Amino acid sequence: MGERLLVIGGNAAGMSAASQARRRMPGLEIVAIEKGRWTSYSGCGIPYFAAGAVHGLDDLVVRTPENFRAARIDVRTEHEVTSLDVEARRAEVHNLAHGRTFQLAFDMLLIATGSSPIRPDSPGFDLPHVHGVQTLGDASDLIADVKRRNPKKAVVVGGGYIGLELAEALTARGVAVTVVDAGPEVMGTLDPDMGSLVAKAMRAIGITVQVGTKAESIDEISVQTSAGAIPADLVVLGLGVQPNSGFAASAGLRTGVSGALVVDRQQRTDLPGIWAAGDCCQSIDLVSGRPVYVALGTVANKQGRVAGINISGGYATFPGVLGTAVTRICHQEIGRTGLTEHEARDAGFSTVAATIEATTAASYMPESAPVTVKMVAELGSARLLGVQIVGGRGSAKRVDVAAAALAGGLAIDDLVGLDMGYAPPLSPLWDPLQVAARTLLTKL
Amino acid sequence: MGERLLVIGGNAAGMSAASQARRRMPGLEIVAIEKGRWTSYSGCGIPYFAAGAVHGLDDLVVRTPENFRAARIDVRTEHEVTSLDVEARRAEVHNLAHGRTFQLAFDMLLIATGSSPIRPDSPGFDLPHVHGVQTLGDASDLIADVKRRNPKKAVVVGGGYIGLELAEALTARGVAVTVVDAGPEVMGTLDPDMGSLVAKAMRAIGITVQVGTKAESIDEISVQTSAGAIPADLVVLGLGVQPNSGFAASAGLRTGVSGALVVDRQQRTDLPGIWAAGDCCQSIDLVSGRPVYVALGTVANKQGRVAGINISGGYATFPGVLGTAVTRICHQEIGRTGLTEHEARDAGFSTVAATIEATTAASYMPESAPVTVKMVAELGSARLLGVQIVGGRGSAKRVDVAAAALAGGLAIDDLVGLDMGYAPPLSPLWDPLQVAARTLLTKL
Numbered sequence: 046m047g048e049r050l051l052v053i054g055g056n057a058a059g060m061s062a063a064s065q066a067r068r069r070m071p072g073l074e075i076v077a078i079e080k081g082r083w084t085s086y087s088g089c090g091i092p093y094f095a096a097g098a099v100h101g102l103d104d105l106v107v108r109t110p111e112n113f114r115a116a117r118i119d120v121r122t123e124h125e126v127t128s129l130d131v132e133a134r135r136a137e138v139h140n141l142a143h144g145r146t147f148q149l150a151f152d153m154l155l156i157a158t159g160s161s162p163i164r165p166d167s168p169g170f171d172l173p174h175v176h177g178v179q180t181l182g183d184a185s186d187l188i189a190d191v192k193r194r195n196p197k198k199a200v201v202v203g204g205g206y207i208g209l210e211l212a213e214a215l216t217a218r219g220v221a222v223t224v225v226d227a228g229p230e231v232m233g234t235l236d237p238d239m240g241s242l243v244a245k246a247m248r249a250i251g252i253t254v255q256v257g258t259k260a261e262s263i264d265e266i267s268v269q270t271s272a273g274a275i276p277a278d279l280v281v282l283g284l285g286v287q288p289n290s291g292f293a294a295s296a297g298l299r300t301g302v303s304g305a306l307v308v309d310r311q312q313r314t315d316l317p318g319i320w321a322a323g324d325c326c327q328s329i330d331l332v333s334g335r336p337v338y339v340a341l342g343t344v345a346n347k348q349g350r351v352a353g354i355n356i357s358g359g360y361a362t363f364p365g366v367l368g369t370a371v372t373r374i375c376h377q378e379i380g381r382t383g384l385t386e387h388e389a390r391d392a393g394f395s396t397v398a399a400t401i402e403a404t405t406a407a408s409y410m411p412e413s414a415p416v417t418v419k420m421v422a423e424l425g426s427a428r429l430l431g432v433q434i435v436g437g438r439g440s441a442k443r444v445d446v447a448a449a450a451l452a453g454g455l456a457i458d459d460l461v462g463l464d465m466g467y468a469p470p471l472s473p474l475w476d477p478l479q480v481a482a483r484t485l486l487t488k489l
Numbered sequence: 490m491g492e493r494l495l496v497i498g499g500n501a502a503g504m505s506a507a508s509q510a511r512r513r514m515p516g517l518e519i520v521a522i523e524k525g526r527w528t529s530y531s532g533c534g535i536p537y538f539a540a541g542a543v544h545g546l547d548d549l550v551v552r553t554p555e556n557f558r559a560a561r562i563d564v565r566t567e568h569e570v571t572s573l574d575v576e577a578r579r580a581e582v583h584n585l586a587h588g589r590t591f592q593l594a595f596d597m598l599l600i601a602t603g604s605s606p607i608r609p610d611s612p613g614f615d616l617p618h619v620h621g622v623q624t625l626g627d628a629s630d631l632i633a634d635v636k637r638r639n640p641k642k643a644v645v646v647g648g649g650y651i652g653l654e655l656a657e658a659l660t661a662r663g664v665a666v667t668v669v670d671a672g673p674e675v676m677g678t679l680d681p682d683m684g685s686l687v688a689k690a691m692r693a694i695g696i697t698v699q700v701g702t703k704a705e706s707i708d709e710i711s712v713q714t715s716a717g718a719i720p721a722d723l724v725v726l727g728l729g730v731q732p733n734s735g736f737a738a739s740a741g742l743r744t745g746v747s748g749a750l751v752v753d754r755q756q757r758t759d760l761p762g763i764w765a766a767g768d769c770c771q772s773i774d775l776v777s778g779r780p781v782y783v784a785l786g787t788v789a790n791k792q793g794r795v796a797g798i799n800i801s802g803g804y805a806t807f808p809g810v811l812g813t814a815v816t817r818i819c820h821q822e823i824g825r826t827g828l829t830e831h832e833a834r835d836a837g838f839s840t841v842a843a844t845i846e847a848t849t850a851a852s853y854m855p856e857s858a859p860v861t862v863k864m865v866a867e868l869g870s871a872r873l874l875g876v877q878i879v880g881g882r883g884s885a886k887r888v889d890v891a892a893a894a895l896a897g898g899l900a901i902d903d904l905v906g907l908d909m910g911y912a913p914p915l916s917p918l919w920d921p922l923q924v925a926a927r928t929l930l931t932k933l
Contacts, residue, residue, distance in 0.1 A: 057918075090851060090913045099913075104853040331908075342918050343911045364906045371910030380910055407534060409548040439883065442916060445909045446889045452907055453897015462808045463896055464775075465889045466815030466824055467787045469534045469543075472886060474501075474786050 047072045050356060051136060051151035053126045054289075055079025056086065057342050058323025058349035059157030060108065063118050065353025073357065076119045076149065078126055078138055083181045084110050089342055091184040092210035096217045102181050126158075129296035131316055153318050155352055156293050156306065160286035160324035160340045169263030175280040178207055187281070196220055196279035200268040202260040204231030208283020209243065209374045212252050215281070223253040223275050224283075225260050225268070234370060235433050236385045238400065239419050242435040246375040286340045288325045301327045303338035310362040312352035320356055322348035329365035332383050332430055332451060333392035339366050368431075369448045371441040378441035382448045383431025386421050395424040399485040403477035405439040407469035416440045420447075420457075420481040427456040427489050432478065439471070443478055457482050457489060491516045494800060495580060495595035497570045498733075499523025500530065501786050502767025502793035503601030504552065507562050509797025517801065520563045520593065522570055522582055527625045528554050533786055535628040536654035539635075540661045546625050570602075573740035575760055597762050599796055600737050600750065604730035604768035604784045613707030619724040622651055631725070640664055640723035644712040646704040648675030652727020653687065653818045656696050659725070667697040667719050668727075669704050669712070678814060679877050680829045682844065683863050686879040690819040730784045732769040745771045747782040754806040756796035764800055766792035773809035776827050776874055776895060777836035783810050812875075813892045815885035822885035826892040827875025830865050839868040843929040847921035849883040851913035860884045864891075864901075864925040871900040871933050876922065883915070887922055901926050901933060 050066055052059045055077050063075050077084075083106055090105040099105065110120040123141040130136070135150045162177030164170050174196070176187040190196075197220065201212045204226035212222045224231060224247065230240035231247070231254060244254045259271040267274045288305040290298075299307040299315045305327035312320045323345035330337045344366055354361040369382040389396045398421045406413040414437020421430045432447035434440050450460055460482035467474050475483070494510055496503045499521050507519050521528075527550055534549040543549065554564040567585040574580070579594045606621030608614050618640070620631040634640075641664065645656045648670035656666045668675060668691065674684035675691070675698060688698045703715040711718045732749040734742075743751040743759045749771035756764045767789035774781045791807055798805040813826040833840045842865045850857040858881020865874045876891035878884050894904060904926035911918050919927070 087851060087853070087913065087918070089911065089918075090853060093854065093913055098855060099853050341911070343909065346918055347906060362906075364903075365908075367908035369908040369910045370912075371915050372912040373914050378915065382908070382910070407531060409531070409534060409543050410537065411542060439886070441912070442883070442887070442910055443889070445887070445907075445920070446893045448908055448910070449890050449893035449897060449899065452903060453893060453899055455893065455897055459808075459896060462791060462806075463889075464809075464811035464813040464826070464892055465787065466813045466826070466886055466892070467533065467785070468814075468816040468885070469531065469537055470817050471815050471822065474531070474533075474790055476889070 047074055048152040049074040050153045052077040052155045054157035054159055055084040055120055057345035060085045061346050061349030062155050062353035065350055066357040067116055067118055069357035078124045079122045080125045081180055081182050082122050084120055086181050091178050092214045094184055096214035128292055131296050153356055156321040157323045158289040158325045160288050162282045163284040163287050167262050175263055177282045178211055198276050199279040200275050200277040201281045201283050203283035205283050205285055206372050211281045213375055216252055225255045225258045225270055227259040230256050235381055236387055239433045239435055246377040250375045290325045302336045305338045311355045312348055320352040322352040331365040331367050367448050367451050377435055380434040380441035380444035382444040383451050389421050389430045397422050397424050397488050399481055399488055401481045401484050403480045404473055405437050407473050410469045412470045416477050418477045418481040420485050422457050422485055429455055446478055457485050491518055492596040493518040494597045496521040496599045498601035498603055499528040499564055501789035504529045505790050505793030506599050506797035509794055510801040511560055511562055513801035522568045523566045524569045525624055525626050526566050528564055530625050535622050536658045538628055540658035572736055575740050597800055600765040601767045602733035602769045604732050606726045607728040607731050611706050619707055621726045622655055642720050643723040644719050644721040645725045645727050647727035649727050649729055650816050655725045657819055660696055669699045669702040669714055671703040674700050679825055680831055683877045683879055690821040694819045734769045746780045749782045755799045756792055764796045766796040775809040775811050811892050811895050821879055824878040824885035824888035826888040827895050833865050833874045841866050841868050841932050843925055843932055845925045845928050847924045848917055849881050851917050854913045856914045860921050862921045862925040864929050866901050866929055873899055890922055901929050
């Protein structure tokens with residue numbers, strides 16, 4: 046009998062790795078354990094399902110357990126790994142559907158257990174009408190609850206990507222929504238001056254935004270905050286996620302930022318024959334050089350692919366993250382990559398920043414929409430450190446250009462000289478990124 | 490009396506330079522000579538004016554002669570430089586409105602005379618109903634002619650950007666349009682396999698496309714081609730442009746590719762105190778290292794800015810071009826950067842190419858549209874050489890990411906690992922560029 050790879054976690058990272066390993070090692074036995082009912086789904090699509098733009102949860106599933114089984118990957122859904130013996134090389138697995146527990150031996154192990162929504166231990170955060178939105182199971186529960194009870198007033202606790210996307214989705218369903226965020230502004234991954242543009246767009250469609258406000262406790266009819274009670278018969282948690290690394294840490298694996306598992310560029314843990322990938326791992330920020338915890342599907346897929354190649358005897362590396370993220374909230378596209386001004390200062394850089402207003406297309410074209418770009422550079426070297434964008438259609442993905450520029454180590458004058466595409470319906474003659482770079486250059 | 494800068498040409502390059510010089514040297518006398526009636530306009534906006542999407546030609550003017558005069562730049566429209574004495578440092582200027590000729594002395598000279606549509610010397614190409622579309626004057630003449638005569642059948646000679654944009658614009662005005670192109674496919678700046686996707690989109694809105702067909706002569710009612718006569722009461726020239734470098738060459742300035750003026754990275758000609766910028770100049774292709782002739786507004790503006798900084802005692806360089814270009818034709822966005830497969834082979838590279846089909850957004854989202862990406866790399870080094878894209882909304886400007894990657898010297902595996910933005914309405918989890926890079930990686 047050949048070797049067995051055990052994959053814990055049947056979503057982006059785990060199944061990317063399993064697929065790579067399957068392709069490269071036809072003789073390998075691959076068992077994948079997944080707690081939920083679904084494999085390889087788009088968690089980022091949940092808000093669009095919640096808003097009704099995507100009709101069925103099945104539309105969010107990229108590959109089903111049956112798809113994987115057809116490729117000889119033994120996927121076991123509704124199973125959970127409850128403990129791990131790394132010396133004996135076996136896992137204790139609990140069958141959630143039938144309540145049975147068994148031991149599963151492995152030769153190689155990939156931990157891809159993902160993350161869970163942060164749920165404070167304050168009173169009421171575990172009530173049934175308080176929903177996380179991380180898994181398809183969560184989404185299914187949330188929408189079932191909305192349909193069953195027809196809630197009138199929702200509070201979204203935390204103004205990050207998923208929280209704001211859900212706030213918009215619930216508004217589209219006719220629920221009156223208040224977002225409370227303890228920080229100085231919503232969208233804490235942006236500098237507050239850029240985050241305020243997002244808050245403005247949210248208020249424009251009728252969402253109440255309360256920043257500098259901490260949710261303290263929850264009961265059936267309200268959320269108690271540092272600024273008083275807010276009536277709410279539905280609560281959504283948007284406080285971010287934490288890595289599902291507990292049982293791996295108990296088994297002796299090293300953890301770092303936010304308790305995430307520490308891996309090297311090949312996605313190896315510090316124990317031989319054990320890899321980790323996706324939301325349960327930390328990454329290296331390529332701009333600051335520091336370890337960071339970034340739980341995003343893009344990163345999970347890339348890390349899973351790299352782990353799968355290495356597990357099956359190939360060689361690949363995951364270079365690290367730039368902190369790139371995009372979304373669309375209340376008709377505004379939002380993008381960021383690299384470091385914000387605050388992050389850059391925290392990381393010890395002397396920074397110069399410029400914020401400009403431009404248009405997404407030539408100003409005389411009907412496609413033209415306003416866009417605000419904030420660009421941050423290092424004083425002296427003029428090296429690009431990061432970009433934040435808020436604007437109309439066609440704005441957000443412009444951060445990818447900055448991401449490539451960060452990866453290539455370009456300086457601000459390189460961006461000014463960069464040969465970018467121009468056509469009146471698609472871009473002004475100087476792309477908004479270059480307008481920002483030119484303004485920044487005068488400040489350098 | 491202080492020094493005088495003479496700028497020949499009042500559009501993108503010339504006026505960018507004049508503006509930079511004005512800002513940096515308040516005491517400099519600046520005279521700008523412009524043949525037409527307009528300054529600093531968006532020539533690329535002409536097709537949208539022709540289609541009726543932009544209502545007035547004035548909308549295309551970025552800055553008027555009055556704007557420049559208010560900034561103490563002495564703009565003289567409807568004036569033409571007829572000859573140049575570089576030793577004596579003076580130009581002969583003809584006032585087109587009043588028919589007078591005078592001598593204008595200069596201390597420093599910027600040649601920014603732009604380009605003119607290529608007009609073959611075959612019979613009939615100079616008839617009144619045969620229109621070039623390079624200047625606002627050309628656009629004004631074309632639309633006046635269309636409104637006056639209400640032509641029924643048009644032939645566009647040449648299937649490049651401007652030709653295809655005009656073909657679409659005339660179709661929108663109810664004219665039956667045939668495009669004839671002597672090459673194997675329209676849009677010769679793409680490889681033919683990608684160009685055929687553009688031809689397909691054109692045929693879908695009723696445009697007749699005849700490739701491998703040379704226009705040989707024109708009379709009032711038809712265009713004679715290598716494939717027979719095509720009825721036409723309106724003809725548009727889309728055969729590209731040639732540099733307006735004749736009088737400068739006569740004065741002793743060095744010319745290179747396509748007869749364009751040779752300049753260094755600071756936009757200096759080989760004669761002291763004489764700079765050149767924009768469509769009258771050649772550029773260096775950053776991928777092949779070869780001199781090329783690229784007549785685009787983006788390049789002209791950048792070169793003008795660089796010339797203006799250097800003229801006024803600063804230091805700036807124009808790094809070269811990547812051949813980036815984008816447009817939208819018949820609901821398809823088109824982008825390219827770097828070298829096509831054919832260009833790369835011509836330049837001596839051993840190439841590997843991959844063409845993939847993906848979507849612009851997550852496939853389950855209503856915003857999702859098909860997109861085709863062709864990516865070319867160097868065999869061995871895996872260095873990115875170029876990208877071509879044809880697809881729905883949000884496709885074209887993705888070439889800017891490849892442009893930044895080319896500028897940073899990234900290889901294909903760097904692109905696979907690049908931290909690009911993902912959100913269901915804006916992008917699939919693996920951006921189409923990365924899907925292409927992954928496919929290409931398996932071929933390398």
